[in-house]
Amino acid sequence: MAQTESNPIHRVGVIGGGQLAWMMGPAAQRLGLELVVQTPSPSDPAVAIASSALFAAVDDAIATATLAAQCDVITFENEFIDCEGLQPLADQGTRFRPGLEVLALVLDKRHQREFFADIGLPNPCYDFLEGDESEAELAAKAEALGWPLVMKTRRLGYDGYGTAVVKAASQLSATWDRFNHAPVLLEEFVPFKQELAVMVARSAAGEIAVYPTVETQQVDQICRRVLAPARVEPAVAATMHRLACTLAEQLQLVGILGIECFLTQQDQVLINEIAPRTHNSGHYSLDACATSQFEQQLRAVSDRPLGPAGLTCPQAVMVNLLGLEASDEHHYRQLEALKQLPEATLYWYTKGIRPGRKLGHITQRLDAAADPVAAAQAIEAIWYG
Numbered sequence: 001m002a003q004t005e006s007n008p009i010h011r012v013g014v015i016g017g018g019q020l021a022w023m024m025g026p027a028a029q030r031l032g033l034e035l036v037v038q039t040p041s042p043s044d045p046a047v048a049i050a051s052s053a054l055f056a057a058v059d060d061a062i063a064t065a066t067l068a069a070q071c072d073v074i075t076f077e078n079e080f081i082d083c084e085g086l087q088p089l090a091d092q093g094t095r096f097r098p099g100l101e102v103l104a105l106v107l108d109k110r111h112q113r114e115f116f117a118d119i120g121l122p123n124p125c126y127d128f129l130e131g132d133e134s135e136a137e138l139a140a141k142a143e144a145l146g147w148p149l150v151m152k153t154r155r156l157g158y159d160g161y162g163t164a165v166v167k168a169a170s171q172l173s174a175t176w177d178r179f180n181h182a183p184v185l186l187e188e189f190v191p192f193k194q195e196l197a198v199m200v201a202r203s204a205a206g207e208i209a210v211y212p213t214v215e216t217q218q219v220d221q222i223c224r225r226v227l228a229p230a231r232v233e234p235a236v237a238a239t240m241h242r243l244a245c246t247l248a249e250q251l252q253l254v255g256i257l258g259i260e261c262f263l264t265q266q267d268q269v270l271i272n273e274i275a276p277r278t279h280n281s282g283h284y285s286l287d288a289c290a291t292s293q294f295e296q297q298l299r300a301v302s303d304r305p306l307g308p309a310g311l312t313c314p315q316a317v318m319v320n321l322l323g324l325e326a327s328d329e330h331h332y333r334q335l336e337a338l339k340q341l342p343e344a345t346l347y348w349y350t351k352g353i354r355p356g357r358k359l360g361h362i363t364q365r366l367d368a369a370a371d372p373v374a375a376a377q378a379i380e381a382i383w384y385g
């Protein structure tokens, strides 16, 4: 790493070159920062906005050493890194923001849950398996949690891939077989009222910016739409805000963090998981907040003052555009139709079109009187038919 702690940051290394890094592009330009991405393929979205790219897997620590030599700080758009492999770099002075200890914690859902419990933040009742337990041990742990329960792979799960609801004891063993007896989290099924999310950024100087609490709605365990702000009592929003500050401080976060929660029928907030990077639930901030989550991440990791995180319109909806079982031409026709919506901004990530893949999103700014669910449904009627 060419720079010392006191030198200004100009070049930001980003591990991962998907849509999250792609959406950092305009903010980097505004802030006078250069982005260098480490990503597997020249066709990855962020290659187009980067000043240069290093083509390697995100967990290729040797490639990250090369990245570090070119950059003043390294941040993440993808957390599936090789923490152990990167530790020598950190020991030699490479600035990882957030720090590797935050990444290591987040990489294993078990460690996340233990951390939440340690700092007194409520999360669903859970247990875990390492993978070498007997069927009897599995059954005993499951019975203690009750039915239905949720089995989740502890590492590398995303968008619900690696999450299964187990309805009854009779399905337990077959489900674990489908997980290849990998280390898993077992947790109570939460019959939540809503799913909530919040983004929080923190700088090295300790400045914190918390975004509004939003409501996320999933279809088949993948985020379909986000309503901002969440339709919750002020006390719930205040709890989410406090929780975000607590997590940012306890983690000594430098960067941005996405926090996903369940709101129970009794209005209790339970943390589901955290992600030490920008997050799908924060995409609305590009068009509906004073500072987007992407700009905020770059501000936080480059020692610039954080920007205001409040909404600039009464409300907004964001709808994810997933790949359809249809021709490419059909996708492009639907995009043209979406472009006609008022107060809406479309983001198309230019990734290969595949059914179920997150290909883009659209955010619509709404006035106070609008019904956000109806607005989201109108968008979805165009895209999903």
Ligand code: ADP
Residues within 6 Å of the ligand: 124, 150, 152, 157, 158, 159, 160, 161, 162, 163, 187, 188, 189, 190, 191, 192, 195, 218, 221, 222, 260, 272, 273
């Ligand atoms: P991933 O890490 O793959 O995104 P999540 O833990 O976020 O997995 O789960 C994906 C979705 O599955 C959640 O948004 C939620 O809708 C549902 N889900 C996950 N855990 C539970 C649970 N314990 N109870 C009820 N629904 C759950």
